[in-house]
Amino acid sequence: MLGKLATYLRICGHDAAYALDRGVEADDAVADLAASEGRTLLTRDESLARDVDDAILLTARDVGEQLRELSAAGVDVSIADPPRRCGRCNGPLDRVAAAVDLPTYAPDPADTGVWRCLDCGQCFWKGSHWDDVRERLPD
Numbered sequence: 001m002l003g004k005l006a007t008y009l010r011i012c013g014h015d016a017a018y019a020l021d022r023g024v025e026a027d028d029a030v031a032d033l034a035a036s037e038g039r040t041l042l043t044r045d046e047s048l049a050r051d052v053d054d055a056i057l058l059t060a061r062d063v064g065e066q067l068r069e070l071s072a073a074g075v076d077v078s079i080a081d082p083p084r085r086c087g088r089c090n091g092p093l094d095r096v097a098a099a100v101d102l103p104t105y106a107p108d109p110a111d112t113g114v115w116r117c118l119d120c121g122q123c124f125w126k127g128s129h130w131d132d133v134r135e136r137l138p139d
């Protein structure tokens with residue numbers, strides 16, 4: 001339900017696991033996973049938020065509003081610069097030094113910072129997507 005939010009939180013440098021990415025769906029399993037990995041549980045499910053000690057209940061449907069709710073709850077939702085987490089899979093990012101094995105549409109790392117996910121290989125740089133994300137984050 002909060003997959004889009006997970007992507008934004010990763011862009012903000014948070015280690016944000018998404019339950020469905022992990023094949024976990026049942027409330028009990030989600031609660032157990034959060035507890036065993038020491039994670040704060042973000043959910044729009046009131047009963048789940050009540051059952052878990054370290055949980056933040058979100059009410060908004062829109063990801064921009066959800067980010068504002070998190071900011072109000074004390075979560076840092078400013079964009080991570082340099083980026084640290086893969087928005088797609090939550091893997092750690094590594095700065096790319098040279099244009100080897102980069103997709104053809106990627107900028108030259110000599111001109112623009114490019115980062116690659118160590119887990120899934122996705123490449124990131126500060127392009128138009130970066131600006132879109134920055135605009136959605138609360139001030």
Ligand SMILES: [Zn+2]
Nearest residue numbers: 086089117120
């Ligand atoms: Zn990745």
